[in-house]
Amino acid sequence: GENVEQHPSTLSVQEGDSAVIKCTYSDSASNYFPWYKQELGKGPQLIIDIRSNVGEKKDQRIAVTLNKTAKHFSLHITETQPEDSAVYFCAASYNYGQNFVFGPGTRLSVLP
Amino acid sequence: ETGVTQSPTHLIKTRGQQVTLRCSSQSGHNTVSWYQQALGQGPQFIFQYYREEENGRGNFPPRFSGLQFPNYSSELNVNALELDDSALYLCASSFYDGADTQYFGPGTRLTVL
Numbered sequence: 063g064e065n066v067e068q069h070p071s072t073l074s075v076q077e078g079d080s081a082v083i084k085c086t087y088s089d090s091a092s093n094y095f096p097w098y099k100q101e102l103g104k105g106p107q108l109i110i111d112i113r114s115n116v117g118e119k120k121d122q123r124i125a126v127t128l129n130k131t132a133k134h135f136s137l138h139i140t141e142t143q144p145e146d147s148a149v150y151f152c153a154a155s156y157n158y159g160q161n162f163v164f165g166p167g168t169r170l171s172v173l174p
Numbered sequence: 175e176t177g178v179t180q181s182p183t184h185l186i187k188t189r190g191q192q193v194t195l196r197c198s199s200q201s202g203h204n205t206v207s208w209y210q211q212a213l214g215q216g217p218q219f220i221f222q223y224y225r226e227e228e229n230g231r232g233n234f235p236p237r238f239s240g241l242q243f244p245n246y247s248s249e250l251n252v253n254a255l256e257l258d259d260s261a262l263y264l265c266a267s268s269f270y271d272g273a274d275t276q277y278f279g280p281g282t283r284l285t286v287l
Binding site (some may be wrong): 094111151157161164166 | 176178207209214215216217218219230264274275276277278279280281
């Protein structure tokens with residue numbers, strides 16, 4: 063089955079700096095890769111996603127890149143703000159989300 | 175806010191008991207997926223329901239079961255609770271059209287003593 067690894071497990075950056083979180087997946091059949099942000103006591107919130115027919119997607123300060131050959135995808139956050147502090151999860155899926163596999167998460171701390 | 179609601183917010187049970195958790199999907203969504211999130215870990219897929227039928231299942235024993243109702247709301251039932259069942263249970267709703275995008279509710283925190 064699919065296995066998703068995520069690095070780093072913790073990340074501290076200064077406010078205004080960029081943050082990059084990387085994930086690798088094992089199943090070449092995976093074709094949908096979302097990123098979720100989870101704040102304490104809340105459910106995961108979708109922040110951006112990418113499908114396997116696209117190499118890069120951007121939404122304001124957030125971007126995701128996908129390398130299908132290497133089977134890895136990355137989240138890029140620019141101009142970080144304290145409210146970006148949270149746990150970020152990547153996931154890989156195919157077949158309409160029946161096999162949604164999440165990474166172990168990255169705790170991002172943005173220091174003022 | 176995603177429009178996905180879950181009840182109750184918190185629940186405390188003892189080992190061996192049974193529990194039912196509830197989820198109301200976002201308007202327009204016809205698919206509900208359930209996840210278990212242990213402390214400090216990513217969510218793990220339990221199962222998915224589409225048109226009131228189980229539509230995929232993760233590596234969870236049969237004592238985890240579910241239902242989906244005609245209004246697309248859903249229940250997760252866990253029998254013979256074990257201490258390791260203590261976790262945050264999340265439901266996510268989506269529209270089964272190839273879009274995959276899942277929107278999560280706030281979760282139910284289950285503690286088994």
